[in-house]
Amino acid sequence: xxxxxxxxxxxxxxxxxxxxxxxxxxxxxxxxxxxxxxxxxxxxxxxxxxxxxxxxxxxxxxxxxxxxxxxxxxxxxxxxxxxxxxxxxxxxxxxxxxxxxxxxxxxxxxxxxxxxxxxxxxxxxxxxxxxxxxxxxxxxxxxxxxxxxxxxxxxxxxxxxxxxxxxxxxxxxxxxxxxxxxxxxxxxxxxxxxxxxxxxxxxxxxxxxxxxxxxxxxxxxxxxxxxxxxxxxxxxxxxxxxxxxxxxxxxxxxxxxxxxxxxxxxxxxxxxxxxxxxxxxxxxxxxxxxxxxxxxxxxxxxxxxxxxxxxxxxxxxxxxxxxxxxxxxxxxxxxxxxxxxxxxxxxxxxxxxxxxxxxxxxxxxxxxxxxxxxxxxxxxxxxxxxxxxxxxxxxxxxxxxxxxxxxxxxxxxxxxxxxxxxxxxxxxxxxxxxxxxxxxxxxxx
Ligand SMILES: Cc1cc2nc3c(=O)[nH]c(=O)nc-3n(C[C@H](O)[C@H](O)[C@H](O)COP(=O)(O)OP(=O)(O)OC[C@H]3O[C@@H](n4cnc5c(N)ncnc54)[C@H](O)[C@@H]3O)c2cc1C
Numbered sequence: 232x233x234x235x236x237x238x239x240x241x242x243x244x245x246x247x248x249x250x251x252x253x254x255x256x257x258x259x260x261x262x263x264x265x266x267x268x269x270x271x272x273x274x275x276x277x278x279x280x281x282x283x284x285x286x287x288x289x290x291x292x293x294x295x296x297x298x299x300x301x302x303x304x305x306x307x308x309x310x311x312x313x314x315x316x317x318x319x320x321x322x323x324x325x326x327x328x329x330x331x332x333x334x335x336x337x338x339x340x341x342x343x344x345x346x347x348x349x350x351x352x353x354x355x356x357x358x359x360x361x362x363x364x365x366x367x368x369x370x371x372x373x374x375x376x377x378x379x380x381x382x383x384x385x386x387x388x389x390x391x392x393x394x395x396x397x398x399x400x401x402x403x404x405x406x407x408x409x410x411x412x413x414x415x416x417x418x419x420x421x422x423x424x425x426x427x428x429x430x431x432x433x434x435x436x437x438x439x440x441x442x443x444x445x446x447x448x449x450x451x452x453x454x455x456x457x458x459x460x461x462x463x464x465x466x467x468x469x470x471x472x473x474x475x476x477x478x479x480x481x482x483x484x485x486x487x488x489x490x491x492x493x494x495x496x497x498x499x500x501x502x503x504x505x506x507x508x509x510x511x512x513x514x515x516x517x518x519x520x521x522x523x524x525x526x527x528x529x530x531x532x533x534x535x536x537x538x539x540x541x542x543x544x545x546x547x548x549x550x551x552x553x554x555x556x557x558x559x560x561x562x563x564x565x566x567x568x569x570x571x572x573x574x575x576x577x578x579x580x581x582x583x584x585x586x587x588x589x590x591x592x593x594x595x596x597x598x599x600x601x602x603x604x605x606x607x608x609x610x611x612x613x614x615x616x617x618x619x620x621x622x623x624x625x626x627x628x629x630x631x632x633x634x635x636x637x638x639x640x641x642x643x644x645x646x647x648x649x650x651x652x653x654x655x656x657x658x659x660x661x662x663x664x665x666x667x668x669x670x671x672x673x674x675x676x
Contacts, residue, residue: 238480240267249656251443262452275599285422290646314523340377347372352410368399388536391563508606512581515599
Protein backbone atom coordinates (compact mmCIF):
# COMPACT_ATOMS: atom_id res chain seq x y z
CA UNK A 232 0.00 0.00 0.00
CA UNK A 233 1.44 3.40 -1.03
CA UNK A 234 1.18 6.47 1.21
CA UNK A 235 2.26 10.05 0.62
CA UNK A 236 3.02 12.16 3.70
CA UNK A 237 2.92 15.87 2.83
CA UNK A 238 5.15 17.95 5.11
CA UNK A 239 8.44 16.75 6.60
CA UNK A 240 8.45 18.51 9.97
CA UNK A 241 8.67 16.33 13.06
CA UNK A 242 5.00 15.37 12.66
CA UNK A 243 5.42 14.20 9.06
CA UNK A 244 8.72 12.39 9.71
CA UNK A 245 7.38 10.61 12.81
CA UNK A 246 4.26 9.63 10.88
CA UNK A 247 6.29 8.29 7.94
CA UNK A 248 8.40 6.29 10.41
CA UNK A 249 5.34 4.64 11.96
CA UNK A 250 3.61 3.95 8.64
CA UNK A 251 6.75 2.44 7.13
CA UNK A 252 7.21 0.25 10.21
CA UNK A 253 3.63 -0.87 9.66
CA UNK A 254 4.61 -2.10 6.18
CA UNK A 255 3.47 0.82 3.98
CA UNK A 256 5.50 2.10 1.06
CA UNK A 257 5.92 5.77 2.02
CA UNK A 258 6.97 8.92 0.14
CA UNK A 259 7.42 12.16 2.08
CA UNK A 260 7.12 15.48 0.23
CA UNK A 261 8.24 18.82 1.62
CA UNK A 262 8.10 22.28 0.07
CA UNK A 263 11.49 23.05 1.63
CA UNK A 264 14.03 20.92 3.52
CA UNK A 265 13.04 18.05 5.77
CA UNK A 266 12.84 19.29 9.38
CA UNK A 267 10.37 22.19 9.29
CA UNK A 268 10.59 24.34 12.41
CA UNK A 269 13.20 21.98 13.87
CA UNK A 270 15.79 22.66 11.13
CA UNK A 271 19.31 23.85 11.89
CA UNK A 272 21.23 26.83 10.61
CA UNK A 273 24.82 28.06 10.45
CA UNK A 274 25.40 30.87 12.98
CA UNK A 275 28.85 32.46 12.87
CA UNK A 276 31.18 29.41 12.99
CA UNK A 277 28.84 26.63 14.18
CA UNK A 278 25.51 25.01 13.32
CA UNK A 279 22.59 24.85 15.76
CA UNK A 280 18.77 24.80 15.74
CA UNK A 281 17.26 27.78 13.92
CA UNK A 282 14.73 28.17 16.73
CA UNK A 283 15.54 27.45 20.37
CA UNK A 284 14.54 23.93 21.38
CA UNK A 285 14.86 22.10 24.66
CA UNK A 286 13.61 18.68 25.69
CA UNK A 287 11.61 18.45 28.91
CA UNK A 288 11.75 15.46 31.27
CA UNK A 289 7.98 15.12 30.68
CA UNK A 290 8.43 14.77 26.87
CA UNK A 291 7.59 11.08 27.03
CA UNK A 292 6.85 10.49 23.32
CA UNK A 293 9.95 12.29 22.12
CA UNK A 294 12.17 10.53 24.65
CA UNK A 295 10.79 7.17 23.53
CA UNK A 296 11.49 8.05 19.88
CA UNK A 297 15.05 9.05 20.78
CA UNK A 298 15.52 5.64 22.42
CA UNK A 299 14.18 3.92 19.29
CA UNK A 300 16.61 5.94 17.18
CA UNK A 301 19.49 4.90 19.43
CA UNK A 302 20.01 8.47 20.65
CA UNK A 303 19.18 7.94 24.33
CA UNK A 304 22.90 8.03 25.15
CA UNK A 305 23.33 11.38 23.39
CA UNK A 306 20.91 13.20 25.70
CA UNK A 307 22.37 15.80 28.02
CA UNK A 308 20.32 17.15 30.95
CA UNK A 309 21.00 20.42 32.71
CA UNK A 310 19.46 22.04 35.77
CA UNK A 311 18.76 25.59 34.65
CA UNK A 312 17.83 28.94 36.10
CA UNK A 313 15.21 31.49 35.17
CA UNK A 314 15.31 35.19 35.75
CA UNK A 315 12.99 38.14 35.43
CA UNK A 316 13.71 41.67 34.28
CA UNK A 317 11.27 43.74 36.33
CA UNK A 318 11.41 47.28 37.72
CA UNK A 319 14.67 47.83 35.77
CA UNK A 320 16.35 45.03 37.72
CA UNK A 321 17.44 41.50 36.92
CA UNK A 322 15.96 39.15 39.56
CA UNK A 323 16.15 35.38 39.95
CA UNK A 324 12.83 33.59 39.46
CA UNK A 325 13.31 29.97 40.47
CA UNK A 326 11.69 29.55 43.88
CA UNK A 327 8.72 30.81 45.87
CA UNK A 328 11.14 33.03 47.80
CA UNK A 329 12.36 34.60 44.53
CA UNK A 330 8.76 35.42 43.67
CA UNK A 331 8.23 37.04 47.07
CA UNK A 332 11.34 39.18 46.58
CA UNK A 333 10.33 40.61 43.19
CA UNK A 334 10.21 44.41 43.25
CA UNK A 335 7.23 46.57 42.15
CA UNK A 336 4.55 43.91 42.85
CA UNK A 337 2.38 44.18 45.99
CA UNK A 338 2.68 41.22 48.38
CA UNK A 339 -0.95 40.20 47.80
CA UNK A 340 -0.27 39.89 44.05
CA UNK A 341 2.82 37.74 44.67
CA UNK A 342 0.87 35.44 46.97
CA UNK A 343 -1.90 35.04 44.42
CA UNK A 344 0.59 34.38 41.59
CA UNK A 345 2.26 31.71 43.75
CA UNK A 346 -1.12 30.17 44.61
CA UNK A 347 -2.02 30.08 40.92
CA UNK A 348 1.25 28.38 39.98
CA UNK A 349 0.43 25.62 42.50
CA UNK A 350 -3.28 25.18 41.92
CA UNK A 351 -4.10 26.19 38.34
CA UNK A 352 -2.32 23.25 36.61
CA UNK A 353 -4.62 20.90 38.57
CA UNK A 354 -7.78 22.80 37.63
CA UNK A 355 -10.35 20.98 35.57
CA UNK A 356 -10.02 21.48 31.80
CA UNK A 357 -13.45 22.19 30.33
CA UNK A 358 -15.23 24.27 27.70
CA UNK A 359 -15.37 27.32 29.98
CA UNK A 360 -11.74 27.90 28.97
CA UNK A 361 -13.03 28.82 25.50
CA UNK A 362 -15.44 31.49 26.70
CA UNK A 363 -13.01 33.75 28.57
CA UNK A 364 -9.79 35.40 27.45
CA UNK A 365 -6.44 34.37 28.89
CA UNK A 366 -6.34 37.84 30.48
CA UNK A 367 -9.70 37.31 32.22
CA UNK A 368 -8.61 33.89 33.46
CA UNK A 369 -5.33 35.29 34.82
CA UNK A 370 -7.14 38.19 36.49
CA UNK A 371 -9.50 35.75 38.19
CA UNK A 372 -6.55 33.79 39.60
CA UNK A 373 -4.07 36.58 40.36
CA UNK A 374 -6.20 39.72 40.85
CA UNK A 375 -5.87 42.97 38.91
CA UNK A 376 -2.38 43.99 40.18
CA UNK A 377 -0.97 40.49 39.57
CA UNK A 378 -2.32 40.61 36.05
CA UNK A 379 -1.51 44.24 35.25
CA UNK A 380 2.02 44.37 36.70
CA UNK A 381 3.19 40.85 35.82
CA UNK A 382 1.15 38.54 33.61
CA UNK A 383 0.02 41.24 31.15
CA UNK A 384 3.62 41.75 30.05
CA UNK A 385 4.33 38.04 29.65
CA UNK A 386 1.13 37.47 27.72
CA UNK A 387 1.80 40.35 25.36
CA UNK A 388 5.36 39.18 24.87
CA UNK A 389 4.28 35.61 24.10
CA UNK A 390 1.43 36.53 21.75
CA UNK A 391 1.87 40.07 20.45
CA UNK A 392 -1.48 41.60 19.51
CA UNK A 393 -3.21 38.20 19.93
CA UNK A 394 -2.87 38.65 23.71
CA UNK A 395 -6.13 40.60 23.63
CA UNK A 396 -8.29 37.85 22.13
CA UNK A 397 -6.64 34.50 22.84
CA UNK A 398 -8.87 32.21 24.90
CA UNK A 399 -7.95 30.96 28.35
CA UNK A 400 -7.21 27.52 26.86
CA UNK A 401 -3.83 28.87 25.68
CA UNK A 402 -2.52 30.07 29.02
CA UNK A 403 -3.96 27.06 30.84
CA UNK A 404 -2.14 24.65 28.48
CA UNK A 405 1.11 26.61 28.81
CA UNK A 406 1.02 26.64 32.61
CA UNK A 407 0.10 22.96 32.75
CA UNK A 408 2.99 21.93 30.44
CA UNK A 409 5.52 23.89 32.51
CA UNK A 410 4.15 22.43 35.75
CA UNK A 411 4.30 18.86 34.46
CA UNK A 412 7.86 19.40 33.23
CA UNK A 413 8.84 20.69 36.66
CA UNK A 414 7.19 17.70 38.34
CA UNK A 415 8.95 15.21 36.05
CA UNK A 416 12.33 16.90 36.49
CA UNK A 417 12.24 17.33 40.29
CA UNK A 418 12.52 20.75 41.85
CA UNK A 419 13.68 23.57 39.59
CA UNK A 420 13.79 23.45 35.77
CA UNK A 421 15.67 20.62 34.10
CA UNK A 422 16.02 20.85 30.35
CA UNK A 423 17.78 18.60 27.90
CA UNK A 424 19.17 18.43 24.38
CA UNK A 425 20.75 15.86 22.13
CA UNK A 426 24.44 16.38 21.36
CA UNK A 427 24.56 18.19 18.03
CA UNK A 428 21.01 19.51 18.51
CA UNK A 429 18.06 18.73 16.23
CA UNK A 430 20.51 18.21 13.38
CA UNK A 431 21.50 14.93 15.07
CA UNK A 432 17.88 13.90 15.63
CA UNK A 433 16.76 14.72 12.09
CA UNK A 434 19.88 13.12 10.58
CA UNK A 435 19.25 9.86 12.46
CA UNK A 436 15.55 9.99 11.60
CA UNK A 437 16.30 10.37 7.88
CA UNK A 438 18.81 7.48 8.02
CA UNK A 439 16.17 5.30 9.69
CA UNK A 440 13.56 6.28 7.10
CA UNK A 441 15.96 5.48 4.26
CA UNK A 442 16.61 2.05 5.81
CA UNK A 443 12.84 1.45 5.88
CA UNK A 444 12.64 2.33 2.18
CA UNK A 445 10.96 5.71 2.67
CA UNK A 446 11.63 8.24 -0.07
CA UNK A 447 11.94 11.87 1.10
CA UNK A 448 11.57 14.45 -1.67
CA UNK A 449 12.60 17.96 -0.61
CA UNK A 450 11.74 21.16 -2.48
CA UNK A 451 8.46 19.68 -3.71
CA UNK A 452 5.52 21.79 -2.62
CA UNK A 453 2.21 19.97 -2.74
CA UNK A 454 -0.07 22.06 -4.94
CA UNK A 455 -3.14 19.87 -5.11
CA UNK A 456 -4.55 16.57 -4.00
CA UNK A 457 -6.91 14.86 -6.44
CA UNK A 458 -9.14 11.88 -5.80
CA UNK A 459 -8.90 9.24 -8.51
CA UNK A 460 -10.73 5.92 -8.82
CA UNK A 461 -8.16 3.77 -7.06
CA UNK A 462 -6.58 6.33 -4.69
CA UNK A 463 -5.20 9.86 -4.86
CA UNK A 464 -2.80 11.88 -6.97
CA UNK A 465 -0.61 14.46 -5.29
CA UNK A 466 0.64 17.23 -7.60
CA UNK A 467 3.93 19.05 -7.09
CA UNK A 468 6.08 21.09 -9.50
CA UNK A 469 8.41 18.07 -9.55
CA UNK A 470 5.63 15.80 -10.82
CA UNK A 471 2.58 13.86 -9.73
CA UNK A 472 2.82 11.24 -6.99
CA UNK A 473 0.12 8.55 -7.17
CA UNK A 474 -0.78 6.84 -3.89
CA UNK A 475 -3.52 4.95 -2.12
CA UNK A 476 -3.57 7.43 0.76
CA UNK A 477 -2.28 10.92 1.51
CA UNK A 478 -1.62 12.42 4.94
CA UNK A 479 -1.38 16.22 5.22
CA UNK A 480 0.68 17.47 8.16
CA UNK A 481 0.95 21.19 7.45
CA UNK A 482 -1.01 24.14 8.91
CA UNK A 483 -4.80 24.47 8.54
CA UNK A 484 -4.95 27.24 5.89
CA UNK A 485 -2.71 25.18 3.59
CA UNK A 486 -4.82 22.07 4.25
CA UNK A 487 -7.92 24.10 3.27
CA UNK A 488 -6.22 25.17 0.04
CA UNK A 489 -5.22 21.62 -0.87
CA UNK A 490 -8.52 19.88 -0.20
CA UNK A 491 -11.31 21.15 -2.51
CA UNK A 492 -13.39 18.13 -1.47
CA UNK A 493 -13.92 19.61 2.02
CA UNK A 494 -17.42 20.99 2.65
CA UNK A 495 -17.39 24.79 2.20
CA UNK A 496 -18.07 25.56 5.87
CA UNK A 497 -15.23 23.30 6.94
CA UNK A 498 -12.82 24.81 4.42
CA UNK A 499 -13.64 28.35 5.58
CA UNK A 500 -13.18 27.35 9.21
CA UNK A 501 -9.70 25.95 8.45
CA UNK A 502 -8.77 28.95 6.30
CA UNK A 503 -9.67 31.29 9.15
CA UNK A 504 -7.63 29.53 11.83
CA UNK A 505 -5.53 32.11 13.64
CA UNK A 506 -1.84 31.22 13.82
CA UNK A 507 1.07 32.58 15.78
CA UNK A 508 4.28 33.48 13.96
CA UNK A 509 7.70 34.51 15.17
CA UNK A 510 10.52 36.79 14.07
CA UNK A 511 13.43 35.61 16.15
CA UNK A 512 16.70 37.49 16.30
CA UNK A 513 19.63 35.18 16.90
CA UNK A 514 22.73 36.73 18.45
CA UNK A 515 26.09 35.05 18.93
CA UNK A 516 28.35 36.75 21.42
CA UNK A 517 31.82 36.41 22.85
CA UNK A 518 30.82 35.89 26.49
CA UNK A 519 27.84 34.63 28.54
CA UNK A 520 25.32 37.34 29.46
CA UNK A 521 23.78 35.76 32.54
CA UNK A 522 23.27 32.41 34.25
CA UNK A 523 19.65 32.18 33.08
CA UNK A 524 18.30 30.00 30.30
CA UNK A 525 15.12 32.08 30.22
CA UNK A 526 14.98 35.70 31.23
CA UNK A 527 11.35 36.87 31.29
CA UNK A 528 10.94 40.52 30.43
CA UNK A 529 8.32 42.44 32.42
CA UNK A 530 8.77 45.85 30.87
CA UNK A 531 6.39 47.85 28.65
CA UNK A 532 9.32 49.50 26.86
CA UNK A 533 10.69 46.19 25.58
CA UNK A 534 9.67 44.43 22.38
CA UNK A 535 11.17 41.13 23.55
CA UNK A 536 9.34 38.08 24.83
CA UNK A 537 12.38 37.19 26.77
CA UNK A 538 16.04 36.46 26.41
CA UNK A 539 16.75 32.79 25.75
CA UNK A 540 20.41 32.09 26.46
CA UNK A 541 20.68 28.61 24.99
CA UNK A 542 24.28 28.15 26.04
CA UNK A 543 23.06 28.00 29.64
CA UNK A 544 21.59 24.61 28.69
CA UNK A 545 23.83 23.59 25.80
CA UNK A 546 27.54 23.05 26.46
CA UNK A 547 29.14 25.97 24.60
CA UNK A 548 32.62 24.45 24.48
CA UNK A 549 31.27 21.33 22.71
CA UNK A 550 28.55 22.86 20.52
CA UNK A 551 29.12 26.57 19.80
CA UNK A 552 32.90 26.97 19.81
CA UNK A 553 32.65 28.60 23.22
CA UNK A 554 30.37 31.41 22.06
CA UNK A 555 27.16 32.51 23.77
CA UNK A 556 24.07 31.70 21.69
CA UNK A 557 21.10 33.93 22.46
CA UNK A 558 17.61 33.92 20.91
CA UNK A 559 15.43 37.04 21.09
CA UNK A 560 11.98 35.98 19.93
CA UNK A 561 9.21 38.34 18.99
CA UNK A 562 5.87 36.60 18.56
CA UNK A 563 2.87 37.96 16.66
CA UNK A 564 -0.14 36.52 14.84
CA UNK A 565 0.44 35.59 11.19
CA UNK A 566 -1.14 38.72 9.70
CA UNK A 567 0.72 41.17 11.98
CA UNK A 568 2.79 43.93 10.24
CA UNK A 569 5.86 42.71 12.12
CA UNK A 570 6.12 39.83 9.65
CA UNK A 571 6.60 42.40 6.87
CA UNK A 572 9.28 44.41 8.70
CA UNK A 573 12.77 43.89 7.34
CA UNK A 574 15.37 41.84 9.19
CA UNK A 575 17.57 44.85 9.97
CA UNK A 576 14.74 46.68 11.78
CA UNK A 577 13.74 43.56 13.76
CA UNK A 578 17.32 42.82 14.83
CA UNK A 579 18.10 46.44 15.68
CA UNK A 580 15.08 46.73 18.05
CA UNK A 581 15.82 43.35 19.65
CA UNK A 582 19.53 44.09 20.20
CA UNK A 583 18.75 47.58 21.55
CA UNK A 584 16.46 46.05 24.18
CA UNK A 585 19.00 43.32 24.93
CA UNK A 586 21.73 45.90 25.58
CA UNK A 587 19.49 47.88 27.89
CA UNK A 588 18.75 44.76 29.92
CA UNK A 589 22.23 43.21 29.66
CA UNK A 590 24.81 45.96 29.06
CA UNK A 591 27.40 43.18 28.65
CA UNK A 592 25.91 42.67 25.15
CA UNK A 593 27.41 46.02 24.11
CA UNK A 594 30.97 46.85 22.99
CA UNK A 595 32.68 44.04 21.09
CA UNK A 596 30.28 41.33 22.36
CA UNK A 597 28.33 40.66 19.15
CA UNK A 598 29.87 38.22 16.64
CA UNK A 599 26.80 37.41 14.57
CA UNK A 600 23.18 38.45 14.17
CA UNK A 601 20.43 37.04 11.99
CA UNK A 602 16.65 36.83 11.98
CA UNK A 603 14.82 33.50 11.71
CA UNK A 604 11.19 33.69 10.76
CA UNK A 605 8.13 31.48 10.66
CA UNK A 606 4.57 32.69 10.08
CA UNK A 607 2.71 29.49 11.01
CA UNK A 608 4.07 27.98 14.17
CA UNK A 609 0.96 27.07 16.11
CA UNK A 610 -2.77 27.75 16.04
CA UNK A 611 -4.07 30.21 18.62
CA UNK A 612 -7.53 29.66 20.04
CA UNK A 613 -9.87 32.65 19.86
CA UNK A 614 -12.10 33.54 22.75
CA UNK A 615 -15.72 32.59 22.13
CA UNK A 616 -14.89 29.62 19.92
CA UNK A 617 -13.53 26.13 20.36
CA UNK A 618 -10.01 25.58 18.92
CA UNK A 619 -10.16 24.87 15.16
CA UNK A 620 -9.29 21.20 14.80
CA UNK A 621 -9.29 19.80 11.27
CA UNK A 622 -11.04 16.48 10.62
CA UNK A 623 -8.66 13.54 11.00
CA UNK A 624 -10.30 11.55 8.21
CA UNK A 625 -11.42 13.61 5.20
CA UNK A 626 -12.04 10.81 2.69
CA UNK A 627 -11.97 7.41 4.42
CA UNK A 628 -9.02 5.33 3.32
CA UNK A 629 -7.70 8.09 1.05
CA UNK A 630 -7.22 11.53 2.64
CA UNK A 631 -6.16 12.23 6.23
CA UNK A 632 -5.01 15.29 8.16
CA UNK A 633 -2.48 14.91 10.97
CA UNK A 634 -1.37 18.34 12.11
CA UNK A 635 -0.54 20.12 15.33
CA UNK A 636 -3.93 21.94 15.33
CA UNK A 637 -5.34 18.57 16.45
CA UNK A 638 -3.41 18.67 19.72
CA UNK A 639 -5.52 19.42 22.74
CA UNK A 640 -2.83 21.54 24.41
CA UNK A 641 -2.27 24.52 22.16
CA UNK A 642 1.46 24.79 22.71
CA UNK A 643 4.46 24.12 20.57
CA UNK A 644 6.32 20.95 21.25
CA UNK A 645 7.78 18.08 19.32
CA UNK A 646 6.87 15.43 21.86
CA UNK A 647 3.16 16.05 21.36
CA UNK A 648 3.72 16.05 17.57
CA UNK A 649 5.41 12.63 17.76
CA UNK A 650 2.56 11.30 19.93
CA UNK A 651 -0.03 12.70 17.52
CA UNK A 652 1.70 11.00 14.57
CA UNK A 653 2.00 7.69 16.40
CA UNK A 654 -1.67 7.60 17.35
CA UNK A 655 -2.75 8.55 13.81
CA UNK A 656 -0.60 5.78 12.29
CA UNK A 657 -1.87 3.20 14.77
CA UNK A 658 -5.51 4.12 14.04
CA UNK A 659 -4.91 3.98 10.31
CA UNK A 660 -3.05 0.68 10.37
CA UNK A 661 -5.68 -0.90 12.60
CA UNK A 662 -8.51 0.28 10.36
CA UNK A 663 -6.99 -0.28 6.92
CA UNK A 664 -4.78 -3.26 7.37
CA UNK A 665 -6.70 -4.88 10.18
CA UNK A 666 -3.38 -6.15 11.41
CA UNK A 667 -1.06 -5.26 14.24
CA UNK A 668 -1.39 -1.66 15.21
CA UNK A 669 -0.01 -0.74 18.60
CA UNK A 670 3.60 0.38 18.69
CA UNK A 671 4.67 -2.80 20.43
CA UNK A 672 2.81 -5.00 17.94
CA UNK A 673 4.15 -3.13 14.92
CA UNK A 674 7.72 -3.32 16.22
CA UNK A 675 7.31 -6.98 17.01
CA UNK A 676 6.38 -7.83 13.40
C1 LIG B 1 10.58 29.67 18.42
C2 LIG B 1 10.22 28.22 18.58
C3 LIG B 1 10.62 27.54 19.72
C4 LIG B 1 10.30 26.19 19.89
N1 LIG B 1 10.73 25.55 21.00
C5 LIG B 1 10.47 24.23 21.16
C6 LIG B 1 10.98 23.51 22.26
O1 LIG B 1 11.71 24.05 23.10
N2 LIG B 1 10.66 22.20 22.38
C7 LIG B 1 9.87 21.54 21.46
O2 LIG B 1 9.62 20.35 21.60
N3 LIG B 1 9.39 22.21 20.39
C8 LIG B 1 9.66 23.53 20.22
N4 LIG B 1 9.20 24.19 19.13
C9 LIG B 1 8.17 23.56 18.30
C10 LIG B 1 8.62 22.60 17.30
O3 LIG B 1 9.60 23.15 16.47
C11 LIG B 1 7.32 22.26 16.55
O4 LIG B 1 6.41 21.66 17.45
C12 LIG B 1 7.46 21.29 15.49
O5 LIG B 1 8.57 21.55 14.68
C13 LIG B 1 6.21 21.26 14.64
O6 LIG B 1 6.39 20.27 13.70
P1 LIG B 1 5.35 20.06 12.55
O7 LIG B 1 5.85 18.95 11.73
O8 LIG B 1 3.98 19.92 13.10
O9 LIG B 1 5.34 21.44 11.75
P2 LIG B 1 6.49 22.12 10.93
O10 LIG B 1 7.79 21.95 11.60
O11 LIG B 1 6.00 23.50 10.68
O12 LIG B 1 6.53 21.30 9.57
C14 LIG B 1 5.59 21.47 8.53
C15 LIG B 1 6.28 21.17 7.23
O13 LIG B 1 5.31 21.22 6.18
C16 LIG B 1 5.94 21.78 5.05
N5 LIG B 1 4.90 22.26 4.13
C17 LIG B 1 4.03 23.29 4.32
N6 LIG B 1 3.24 23.42 3.24
C18 LIG B 1 3.60 22.45 2.37
C19 LIG B 1 3.14 22.05 1.07
N7 LIG B 1 2.12 22.67 0.46
N8 LIG B 1 3.76 21.00 0.47
C20 LIG B 1 4.77 20.34 1.08
N9 LIG B 1 5.24 20.68 2.29
C21 LIG B 1 4.67 21.71 2.93
C22 LIG B 1 6.85 22.86 5.62
O14 LIG B 1 7.89 23.18 4.70
C23 LIG B 1 7.37 22.18 6.89
O15 LIG B 1 8.60 21.50 6.67
C24 LIG B 1 9.55 25.52 18.90
C25 LIG B 1 9.17 26.19 17.74
C26 LIG B 1 9.50 27.53 17.58
C27 LIG B 1 9.09 28.23 16.32
